[in-house]
Every structure is written in C-alpha cells, then in structure tokens.
Amino acid sequence: MNLDFTEEQEMLRTSARDFLTTECPKTLVRELEESEKGYSPELWKKMAELGWMGLVIPDKYDGMGMQFMDLAVLLEEMGRNILPGPFFSTVVLGALPILSAGSEEQKKEILPKIAGGKAILTMALTEPSATYEASGVHTKAVARGNSFILNGTKLFVENAHIADYIICVTRTKDGASPEEGITLFLVDAKSPGIKCAVIPTIALDKQCEVVFENVSVPKKNMLGELDKGWPLVARTLEQATMAKCAEMIGGAQAALDMTVAYAKERVQYGRPIGAFQAIQFYLSDMWMKVTMSKNITYEAVWMVSEGLPCTEKVAIAKGWVNDAYKFVTERGVQVHGAIGTTRDHDMGLYYRRAWAADQTFGNTDFQREVVARQMGL
Amino acid sequence: MDFRFAEEEERFREEVRAFLKKEVTEEFLMGLEDRGELDFSREFTKKLAEKGWLAMAWPKEYGGGGATMMEQLIFNEEIGYFQAPTGAHRQGINLIGPTIIAHGTEEQKRRHLRGITAGEVVWCQGFSEPNAGSDLASLQCRAVEEGDDYLITGQKVWTTNAHRADWCHLLARTDPEAPKHRGISYFLVDMKSPGITVRPLINMVAAHDFNEVFLDNVRVPKENMVGDKNQGWYVSQVTLAGERSQIGLPSSCKRTLEGLVEYVKETKRNGEPLAHNPIVRRKLAEMAVEIEVNRMIAYRVAWMQHKGLIPMVAAPASKLFGSELLQRLTGIGMEIMGLYGQLELGSKWAPLRGAMARMHMYSLGIAIAMGTNEIMRNILAIRGLGLPRA
Incomplete structure (x- = not known):
C-alpha cells in the first residue's frame, strides 16, 4: 500500500497550480462565462504547449503517455482554480473513448490533433430524457450504403458549439435490453444537418442542445462495434465520473480555503469570527467532508x-462528493455572510459549479440506487 | 498511489479472519451478553496473546511483535468486523503500555509490560472526574507525599471496567499551586489497595461498564509514579501513540449493515420485501457510502502513522465521523425494523438478536468517550485549520 502521490505527480500539481493562478485569474473566468465561445484560444494553446491535452495519450500519438491518475491530479487543480473551456470534454469524453475503442486509423487521425490542441471534442450522450442510462438513448442511426444516417436530439452536450468532433451515442437496434443496440460514431461537427444551440445553465458552462437531422456519417467513423457500444459508454462514464470528482474535490478545497481565510480576517464583536465556536464547527465539518472526499476519490480514481x-x-465516491461539495460551498456562503450571496463574489462561482457538477454523470439519488443494486438490494 | 495490500499482508488478514470466524461465534457473543460483559472477555484476550497478536505492533524488546502500523490496521479492521470483545486489553495495549515504554522506569517496564502482553492484567483509566471531563486538566484528585509513598484522595468517574480491572493508571494533582497543567502526576495504582471503593454506573441499556471510583488516602509507593513529579500531563499525551485509525468503527458498521441487508431481503411488509422499498434502499446505500468513506480516512490515519507521522487532525476526524456513523447506522436499522426495532435481547421476536437497539444506545457513549466530538471539532478547527482559540 502506498497512499502518497509520486514526485512527478506532486510536480505536475505544483506547476499546474502556478500556471492556472497566473494565466486564469477569476477575472478571466467571469469573462469566459459571459463569452460566446466559453474558452480562451490563447490559454488553450499554452495548455497544449505544456502537453496537458496529450497527458494520457501515448507517445506514438504525440502524447505524454501518462496515466488516468496523473490526469486526475491535473483535473483537481483545474477544479480548484476553475478553468472554463473544453479540456474535460476533449480529453475525458473524447480522447479516452477513442483510446479505449478507436481503430488504429481513428487514433492516428485524431489523437495527435487533440494532443496538439488542434481539435476540440465532446460526447453527445444525454437527451431530453435526461438520464445517463441506456434506456435514455433514442437518437437513431440507420445504415444507408457506406454511411449511417443520424436523427435525434441530444441535450446537455458540453461545448458542442465549438467542437470539431462529436462522439454521438446512437441507437442502431432495439434489443432485448436497452443496453443492446447502442453504437457510437465519431461525427465531424461541421456535417450538414447538425444544429447546435448553447443553453443557459447555472454554471454558464456551455452545454448545448444538438439536433441531428439526417446527418450522414461514414461507416468508417463508427467508434467500437456496431450495436455493442454500451460497455464503451459505461467505461467512459466511470472515467468521466471520477474525472468530475477530481475537479469537484479541487473546487471544494478552494471553497474551504477561502472560507477559513475569511473567518480569520473578518472581525465582529472585537474578534475574528473564526474564534467563535459556531463558525469553527462549520469549518471543521467542512474540512472533514473535503478530506474524506479526497480520500475516497483517490481510491476510486486509482x-x-x-x-x-x-x-x-x-x-460511492460520486454520491459522497456531490453532497460534500454542495455542503462546503453552502457553508462557505453562510460564513461569508451577505457578500457571499452576490454575483461578484468568488464563492458563488464555486456554489454554482457544485450544483452543476452534482447533476453531471449522476446525482446523489442516482448513485445511491447504483450502490443499492451493487449491495444486492 | 497503490491501495493494494502486499501479499503477506493479505495472508495475515486471512489468518486473522479464519481465527475470528472460529472463535467469535454467535454462541460466544451470546454467552458474553448473558454474563453482561458485552465487550469483555479475559479468555479471548488471552487467546489473542497466545497468537502473538495482542501487542503485535509493540517493539520486540518489550514483548511486542514489531509489526507495522498497516498490519495493526488489518488486525483491528478484522477485530472490528467480527465485533470481538477488546475491553480486557484495550487500555493496557493502547494506552498504559505505550506510556510505560516511553516514560516508565526499567523496574516499571519489568513489572508491568509482561502482564499486558500476556493478556493477564486488566487496566482501567482514572482520568475523568465529576468536574473534569473535557477540561481534564482541572482535575482535583490529590496526591500528597508521605515518606516513601503518596496518599491519593479523590473521585474518578466513567471509569470503564474499574470493577474488573487489576490496575489503574490515574492522574492526580501533586501541586495545587502550579498552573493546572503543571501540577499533575501520573500514577500506577493497584486496584486491591485499601481505600479504593468502586461503585457501578449503569448505562442506558442497563449494562455495567462504567464506574465511580472513590479513593480515600490510598497509599501508592513513589516508585509507581510514571515520569517526573508534576509532569503527568505531558506523560499522559503519549497515550496517543497506539494505532489511532479507529478502523474498528467502520468495519463493525460494515458487519452490521450486512446483517441489515439480509434482514430487508428476507422481511416482507405488505407482501413486498423491504429491500424493494425505495426509502429503505436509499438509507442503506447511504450507509454503505459512509462506511466506505470512513474506511478510507481511517486508512489514511494508519498510513500516516506507518510513515512515522502524527495524524494530529485525521485521527480525531476518523473518531468523530465513525462514532456518529455508528449512531446513524444503528438508528436507521431500528427505523427500518419498525415496531420490531424496539425489542431487547432475549425476545424471540427480536430481529438480529435484538442487537440493533442495544448497539444504538451504546453508540451514544462513543461520541463522548476518548474526547467528546465537540473536542474533536475544536481540534480540527484549531490544529487543523489554524483558527484562533474560542
């Protein structure tokens, strides 16, 4: 057993923290929230130069050949700082499934572009049915000649408006179970018939409605096997859920740090409010939730x-971290008092993200039911 | 990171598990209940000593096994899971033994350590007093020098197992003029000494674990003082040296949860198994989550100790969370059982031997013992987060 990060991971963490502190101040975060694209192409280029997009892509596709655990370290820092943009959708929802199931040709074509910061990806899984289960996939793909024709509406698709490729999860057959008959396609986002609109969300994180209307996709762009795509989705969801948890523990730690600092400097009744036991108990409970979130996240990431x-x-991890992040940011606002409730205050940036992250890849109710089933209930 | 145990550690776990499966049977636990000694068995403690597991992490020169903290963690996790009785050795192994090793004289080591490692001598702890609970340093029990002895007079309270113990390690004031932390000394007292009266304090489930201990001019030889005169407060801090993960709380909860899962699968309400009820599912899943999360922070505590670090904040957090979890879990168990949840041991109608209600009422004490959970939160706030003292 070894519960420490490697030296390389510690270095990655430190350099990521330094970089993001300098390059992505909260003023930029707010600016990007309000911008149309939702990311900064200049910052994106610098991240590519650092090798971040290619972190888990093997050397032979121009990446750095590191592991998912290393990626989690980086994501934790991104969550801590809040980094708007398509890193998550490109790397976690794009590169990882291609690495898992892509043909050699697909890997050669796309992975070097991702590593070089030249391609933005996303995955179109969820629909107006608003579930991460296979039963929610209704978008149809029908074979015609050397292509498949896609029809349907996808919802809550991150960054589709700026994506070069969309990995679309479709139904190609009505099987005996909802998991049967799912097929994934790598779709050129510029294909005729794709309509994309950003929907307003609490975290202004550029989730989109994507309508596929008779979109023709060449057969060679199928990702994985025909009708047997669900295990790939399930695997990607496990990775994405833990990647999200890594971001969330970073955000929760930042919210805690801000709140502790404020409790030490804000004076009422002649002493810092952090000297009052009521505030101390909030903060110690927050500390506990953050620390426990980290430990369970690291185990599941591993x-x-x-x-x-x-x-x-x-x-287990996602269910716990959901509640913890919401708790920590809610107490964070409370300790800050009125100023914490304003649009201008940084605590709100984290509070809004805590609630957005809670829903993404399964909220607590969803995760508890997964746990219940796994327990044999 | 690597969350896997080494192969020999896994083999050790299997060996402990096999032993406990054989020893800590349903009949054995019911026998303890009948004697009113739920967590106390001298025989079982001796068996652990014979296996060499009692003082497994003590240094070899003092009769220990020289095991690593991770091995001790594995052992404690299994002991917790089987809900085995540890009352007859906990004080000796975790508190008094390490204190004597760190601060005792050669004579004290020779005289006391073997009895602890052999599982033959039971110790109790004379710390708390009627007016010194969380604020322990305000204790008033007095020790006055007379020739080669000290005469100790005062009252101790919440003394677990005082009625069963052979020896007591206690704190008494030797300098009433000094600032409160600097006038306390640490004594080893033979419980057969004249002048000691033990009176039972019966807890909510009518069990006798706690006691009041009255000391009336109890004569204690000077050689039974551990460390220097008036240094007792600092000597007592060594009692933090044992394995501190509190892994036994989540692992015991795990066993209890498994029992509950079986219960809801087998039990029907309105023709439907309880396991199909969404509220029951949600509650039990929530407990599975909390148990797992607790296990991981306990592992972190042991890992820090394994590396020679002091888990100043993580250890109190684990105790705090684990004790509250035990309350929640057993409370949820009672809620799920409905009317049956109120049944006591001994009723033929009682699900899971009636252990749920009993454990629930016992669990209240764990949130108070070993430093109340409010003190734990103070420690997190002040030591962990650097907040000013209230």
Missing part, C-alpha cells in the same frame, strides 16, 4: 486507473 472493476466504488 481503481479506474488500474482498470479494476469499480462500479460500486465510483457510485
């Missing part, structure tokens, strides 16, 4: 990284 079966552990 299991994903090692390729171990981890359905229950991932659901």
